[in-house]
Amino acid sequence: MWKIEGKNTKKIMITGSSGQLGSALKFLNNNYLLAPLDKSQLDVVNKEKVFRTVKQIKPDYIIHTAAYTKVDESEIYIKKAIQVNCIGTENIALACKKFNAVMVYISTDYIFDGKKGMPYTEQDMPSPVNIYGYTKFIGEQIVRSVLNKYIVVRSSWLYGGQGKSFVNTILELAKKNSEIRVVDDQIGCPTYVMDLAEAIFQLIKAEVYGVYHASNSGYCSWYQFAREILKCTGNKDTLLIPVTSKELNRLARRPANSSLINTKGVYQLREWKDALYEYIQRHTAVNENIMFNI
Template structure:
């Protein structure tokens, strides 16, 4: 297949490029190479390449800055996505749109399933939900992939932040009343690779199996790295100052994966263990040491 990837320099985009390169014709486009907010440029680019699949990972992902720069967040996440969806339909391409757990308000006690009604409580979640609506409206062959708490090598994430803090501090304060589903970017990329050949269009929740709090995730990171001297101290979310509200529970249940006979992701603890093993090897070269 000919596969065009937007946001190819980002965490998921770059991982997908490495996953798909060789087996498929991959067209990786960074923000500098494709401004998704320019509808004419998007249309010209898609018509020039005529991909079979577009994986749309480009996004404005700073949750707190989205509150301060709402126009920019909507321009990129919602209307930029509309431009991609319209162009995908124009050439008959399948479209994989990467969405977020933050489309939910966090009031549900159990993990959210694909049919639950979204109700975002922050600007970022609102922009991603509007992006979903545009994809559903403008592109007939679409996959909406909602994921959460994504982490991977060399990119900013909660996992990497906790790891770096644990290297330099004996005590870390982490919120204990915020629950979700950690997702290893390699596992997400592997699932998307499987999804590309399917035609079971619609919404998919794609996260590593299981639920944990931010506090529990931080504890697991410290344990995996053998940082016995580091104490993870529980605090409540209202004690941690942030511009944007976060859903108290944004855990996702992957019902659509099973319903469509696709491969579920492994449990979050096994995925974290695999990642931390890779991180230890990579950090021997100072990748996360700050040097």
């Protein structure tokens, strides 16, 4: 059974609450009445369970963070990606419509093809290049076709919550390897989930609707991101080797430059390096041997 906590009169249901963003939303809280549900409590693909749960909770908002986010695996398990990211999203949207809740749909920079050569705005036309991005874009279209009141939040390169992230992966690899190969021809915006969670709560508080971009300011390549991670932990021993996407040979194609920019105001997230340093300071312990406790 879910646990509802908080003091604010608005009630917010969170799907996928055990993921990176879901866990950050629970941590921040902002004194809303929160009903966080993980996959074991709510399988969004199960329409009957979704309707029954929403009817029982009666939320004012549903923040839909539940998603199939395994980019490469989506190329193989296409049906799974469609079920969770499209059918699951439709179930939540229909439940929002039936029970008069505002839906906050979390989308991704991977809905863009990366060919623009500069940051994408909310007005740019999506053109995904992989199955994951395609299913998330279909999710956006479903939300916009079903609901009049919705918030689509596109973000990118998340780290900082529960579960696997690029930051933790680099730190773990640095403990075991003298060299790390990192792709250097994919550009994006690293985003600290605590900052993203705060932006989502600001949008809810402002009672605004539509499509918003929410990533930390600035952009970099994965290689530059990894270099900054090691720099802020004081690691001067691990050698980073830049490689191309072609050399890496991942199953799913990635956009070359999927960086985002927020043009609508309401909030402005801080520079990505500042957010990264705060995360490292909060969540790592460094001893004289440069050992990291993640």
